[in-house]
Amino acid sequence: MLVVKKTPHIKGILSAPPSKSYTHRAVICASLANGLSNLKNPLNGADCLSSAQACEMFGAEIELENEKWMVRGSELKTPDNIVDIGNSGTTLRILTGISSQISNGYTVLTGDDSIRKRPMQPLLDALKQLGLICFSTKNNGTAPIVVKSGKISSNVVEIRGDMSSQFITSLMMTLPFSEDDSEIILTTPLKSEPYLNITIDVLDKFGVKIGKIEEKNKSGYKIKGNQTYKPCDYTIEGDYSSASYLVAAGVLLNSDIVIKNVFKDSKQGDREIIEIVKKMGADVEINDDNVKITGPYELNGIEIDVTDIPDLVPTIAVLGCFAKGKTVVYNGEHVRLKECDRLAACTAELSKMGARIEEKKDGLIITGVHKLNGAKLKTYHDHRLVMAFTIAGMLADGETIIEGEDSVRISFPDFVDKMKSIGSNIEVI
Known part of the structure; x- marks a missing residue:
């Protein structure tokens, strides 16, 4: 358990941890490339390590160091055992698609109790449209998932855009194996688009090109067939999702902090945390690769569309508790499909502290109590x-x-140590 007490002030310089989203995608792409890739500044968190370990089961040779992962990719082989991805939904979803391209046999993917409750049916349905055989062992759309090796036999797949972007990422990373050009057609408006932009960005570095379909009555993505993943040296940037907690601490507390390893031109959607706190009244200083914060600031509640930033909702909920007036979070139905139902969890737990939060179907209304x-x-x-x-x-x-x-440990393994380094009154017991 973590014991947290009131903290009068924080001060210091600290770096945001490497991006979880970029690390996942980079290690999987490197494992699919025939040759050696060096991944610099990877996140050594539990989820990303799950991806690395799973990739080894598919034939990659990976040497893990704190500041560099050396990945020698090869042709996909059939895993010798069940692939247990722990608590990593990203690993499960991406590799469900990829595992269909082993040369022969079956792959079984599963994870912990939480993972075995996460929805997978939209992805299974999409892969079946491509002529692939995959199913839930419980026949309820959740892991364990069984995938048979097979050839992609259709060049069009339809999928909802308003559930998990990880389903679409899985298709983007699988369809380059098709002999024919393919299209991913979105049947509903897209949510969490920045995560797909990250996928496209990483794929591009490893030699795979993804295009957008932007027609009047059709939206989605187009993927050339017979593409080959190519090895490369790749540096992982800092993670804005994890940096959001440091930003929130800085703007709410008496502070003088510098957050390094966050880039102004990042494709991460969660860089929006900077604009959110500025709109709320925090005059933070934004530089090319760091953010400087001298708090506290008097914040005002605002309305925030979380379509593309679901992971920021817990941070926003805390900011709203200390802002004047109401903070309204909307377009967040997909926030309920994360590690837990974060809308319900934020409402229940922060209310125990005296917060005034009203849970809506697609978001939260937080009335500041200060x-x-x-x-x-x-x-x-x-x-x-x-x-x-x-x-x-x-x-x-x-x-x-x-x-x-x-x-x-999933996304910010040294969170407690870093917070203590700037004066946070917290202790693990």
Whole structure:
């Protein structure tokens, strides 16, 4: 458990951890490339390590160091055992598509209790449209998932755009194996588009090209057939999702901090956290590769469309508690499909601290109370809730006990140490 007490001020220079999204995609692309790739500044978090370990089961040779992963890719082989991806939904979804391209046999993918509840049916349905055989062993659209090796026999696949972008990423990374050019057609408006832009960006570095379909009555993506993944040296940029907790701490507390390794021109959607706090009234300084914050600032509630930034919702919920007036989060139905139902979880747990939060079908209405009280909080094995609630606890009167602290290893393994380094009054017990 994590014990958090009121923190009077924070000061120092710290780096945002490497991007989880970029690390996942880079290690999988490198494993599909015939040759040696060097991945610099990877995230050594549990989820990304799950991707690396799974890629080894498909034939890649990977040497893991703290600041560099050396990946020698090869042709996909049939795994010798069940592929257990732990708690990593990204790994499960991307490799469900990729595993269809082994030379022969079957792949079985599964994970922990949480993963075995995550929806997979939209992706399974999409892969079946391509002529591939895949199914849930429980016949309910959840892991364990069985995928048979097979040839892609259709060149058009339709899928909803308003559920998980990871389904579409899986298709983008699988369809280059097709002999023919392919199209991914979106049947509903797209959400979380920045994550797909990250996928396109990483694929491009590894020699795979993805185009957009932008016609009057049709939207989606086009993929050339018979493309080949090529090895490269690739540097992983810092993660804005993880940096959001540092930003929130800086604007809410008496602070003087510099957050390094965050880039102004990043394709990450969660860079929007900077614009959000500026709109709320925080005059933060944005440079090419860092952000400087001298808080606290008097914040005002705003309305925030989270279509493309679902991972920022816990951070926004905490900011809203200390803002004047109402902060409205909307277009966030897909936020319920993460490690847990984050809309329900933020409402239930922050309310224990005295927050005024109303849960809506697609979002939250947070009325600022400016003062929270310490409480014992559940985090539902969700790393983002641990980190967001930590910031709330640093501003609350009394002591806050946060359960499930170890889940931060998924995306920000040294979160506690970094927060303590700038003066946060927190301790693991």
